[in-house]
Amino acid sequence: MKIVYSILFAAFCLFAVSTAPAQGVARMAVEPQTISIGALYNGTTLTATGSVPADSEAIVRFIGTSCDLHMKERGKVGGIMWMNLDSITFKGAPSVCLVSSAVDLNRLEENGGASLKVLRLSGLKRSVQVETNGGLQNAVDEFLKLKQNEGLYREMFGNISYESASEAQKTFRAEVPIPSRLSPGSYMVELDVVRNGKIISTVERPVTVNLVGFPALLAGLAFGHSALYGILATVIALLAGLGIGLVFQSRGSH
Amino acid sequence: MNIPLHLYLPIAGNSVNMLLILGLGGAVGLLSGIFGVGGGFLMTPLLIMFGIPPTVAAASDSNQIVGASTSGTLAHFRLGNVDFKMGMLLLAGGIVGGTAGVQVIKVLRQLGNADFLINLTYVLMLGIIGGYMFVESLQSMRKPAQRSAPAPGLKKESLYGRIAKILPWQMEFERSGVRLSLLMPLVLGTLVGILAAIMGVGGGFIMVPVMVYLLRMPMHVVVGTSLFQILFTCINVTIMQAWRNHTVDFVLALLLLIGSSIGAQVGAKLGKKLRGDQLKILLASLVLVVMVKMLYELLARPEVLLAYVGGH
Numbered sequence: 001m002k003i004v005y006s007i008l009f010a011a012f013c014l015f016a017v018s019t020a021p022a023q024g025v026a027r028m029a030v031e032p033q034t035i036s037i038g039a040l041y042n043g044t045t046l047t048a049t050g051s052v053p054a055d056s057e058a059i060v061r062f063i064g065t066s067c068d069l070h071m072k073e074r075g076k077v078g079g080i081m082w083m084n085l086d087s088i089t090f091k092g093a094p095s096v097c098l099v100s101s102a103v104d105l106n107r108l109e110e111n112g113g114a115s116l117k118v119l120r121l122s123g124l125k126r127s128v129q130v131e132t133n134g135g136l137q138n139a140v141d142e143f144l145k146l147k148q149n150e151g152l153y154r155e156m157f158g159n160i161s162y163e164s165a166s167e168a169q170k171t172f173r174a175e176v177p178i179p180s181r182l183s184p185g186s187y188m189v190e191l192d193v194v195r196n197g198k199i200i201s202t203v204e205r206p207v208t209v210n211l212v213g214f215p216a217l218l219a220g221l222a223f224g225h226s227a228l229y230g231i232l233a234t235v236i237a238l239l240a241g242l243g244i245g246l247v248f249q250s251r252g253s254h
Numbered sequence: 255m256n257i258p259l260h261l262y263l264p265i266a267g268n269s270v271n272m273l274l275i276l277g278l279g280g281a282v283g284l285l286s287g288i289f290g291v292g293g294g295f296l297m298t299p300l301l302i303m304f305g306i307p308p309t310v311a312a313a314s315d316s317n318q319i320v321g322a323s324t325s326g327t328l329a330h331f332r333l334g335n336v337d338f339k340m341g342m343l344l345l346a347g348g349i350v351g352g353t354a355g356v357q358v359i360k361v362l363r364q365l366g367n368a369d370f371l372i373n374l375t376y377v378l379m380l381g382i383i384g385g386y387m388f389v390e391s392l393q394s395m396r397k398p399a400q401r402s403a404p405a406p407g408l409k410k411e412s413l414y415g416r417i418a419k420i421l422p423w424q425m426e427f428e429r430s431g432v433r434l435s436l437l438m439p440l441v442l443g444t445l446v447g448i449l450a451a452i453m454g455v456g457g458g459f460i461m462v463p464v465m466v467y468l469l470r471m472p473m474h475v476v477v478g479t480s481l482f483q484i485l486f487t488c489i490n491v492t493i494m495q496a497w498r499n500h501t502v503d504f505v506l507a508l509l510l511l512i513g514s515s516i517g518a519q520v521g522a523k524l525g526k527k528l529r530g531d532q533l534k535i536l537l538a539s540l541v542l543v544v545m546v547k548m549l550y551e552l553l554a555r556p557e558v559l560l561a562y563v564g565g566h
Contacts, residue, residue, distance in 0.1 A: 037264075038262065040262065041269055072560070073560065074556050081552045082551075082554070136559060143560060145557075180262070215262050218505065222264070222500055230495070230502060233317050233502055234489050236504070237318065240508070240511055241323070241511070
């Protein structure tokens with residue numbers, strides 16, 4: 001029995017030694033760590049900087065929290081008309097998924113990096129679960145297409161640059177364009193270090209998105225005091241309409 | 255050219271180009287002022303096209319119609335084009351019909367295929383109304399002499415006209431220059447209310463032809479009275495949508511409203527310069543264009559075979 005324990009302990013030590021350098025080889029800092037959505041927000045650029053081993057590639061992903069999305073399948077009725085038919089729910093799909101790399105991910109994948117699929121948008125096919133009573137074929141493919149059309153799922157290459165190399169390390173700088181269609185909440189920036197088609201290290205940094213100023217005030221009113229918000233919206237619209245009407249009336253009378 | 259004036263919409267969760275939304279509001283407001291329609295059937299699809307979620311687009315549009323129809327009603331009131339008595343009766347019927355329509359749609363949704371029926375109702379209503387108005391206006395424009403000098407007593411009264419005359423509670427509508435039973439605007443208002451609730455629109459584009467052809471009101475009074483009625487319908491929708499569904503984006507509505515209120519004023523003045531049959535044929539063309547667009551959407555394969563819950 002002692003021999004078995006000794007072998008297991010030795011195997012554990014070997015595993016720990018082999019992975020320890022990989023955990024320590026990558027580092028990343030993210031700027032800004034908080035994205036503030038004010039009245040004039042129209043998307044922003046998130047910068048991730050750090051270092052990875054010189055013989056590896058950095059892949060940076062900006063990922064939103066997963067949620068359930070309830071949608072409708074579109075199908076033909078009577079063989080002629082396209083209609084919204086059965087309900088369909090996508091579970092475990094991130095609200096945003098932006099994948100950045102220095103080189104074309106297709107090329108990386110072709111060069112023996114089949115395991116990289118998990119980092120790509122197509123990798124979501126494994127993690128996103130579908131609940132439906134309908135018969136939509138390739139539902140996740142359609143879902144990915146929809147999200148890509150909205151600019152919330154995207155694969156980009158060329159927006160990571162390597163700046164210098166020293167002591168077998170190279171520094172990187174990723175410029176990630178964050179879309180304007182962004183909801184407040186918690187997001188994650190994930191650095192995946194890839195060597196010989198395998199992920200050897202992962203570093204994560206949280207990013208918070210929140211509303212500030214007028215949008216925060218308005219959202220607070222709309223969700224916290226919705227009846228008052230509705231009445232106010234109506235009264236202001238009425239007054240604005242009356243005001244514009246009176247301006248035109250006075251102009252017309254002169 | 256890239257215009258840098260963007261504004262973030264906290265309820266829609268997206269930013270928009272302010273000038274684009276102002277322009278959109280102005281264009282739809284112009285049509286609203288000319289024809290007396292709320293413009294929801296045009297504005298909502300355009301907003302969805304610019305990345306606004308369908309439910310937010312429809313509810314915020316109702317909010318802006320409150321402002322635009324206030325401005326439009328005021329402009330038409332000044333021109334003596336609002337029949338308040340008729341408007342109040344249609345509104346009363348519309349409220350009853352709207353409430354009944356919401357129940358009808360609930361039953362349809364339980365039976366399934368509600369969206370199919372909604373879309374089919376849309377295309378049929380738009381096609382019938384637009385087609386009839388177009389043909390009728392074309393005929394009246396081609397025969398101006400006959401229309402302007404009808405031989406008195408020779409024109410045979412239709413069955414509808416005779417029924418309208420024998421109904422009880424006849425009353426005078428001075429502003430419209432017609433004498434009708436109290437029941438007619440009430441019943442017709444109810445029917446339009448049911449259809450509007452099923453289709454999820456204010457109902458202006460159905461109400462206008464009903465006033466012209468069934469209540470036989472003059473076109474200019476129709477426009478002002480329709481705007482007056484739409485104002486109250488949209489006040490109700492805005493408050494309910496904000497309270498129950500949190501889908502009213504006031505910033506979006508305000509931008510649209512500034513554009514559309516100005517557009518509605520210009521439209522009201524422009525409409526006054528056009529003859530009744532010209533107004534009718536223009537509205538008919540607009541309704542037919544929307545019908546063709548909807549029919550195409552029904553027949554052509556969509557790019558993505560998924561849709562968000564809430565949009566038609």
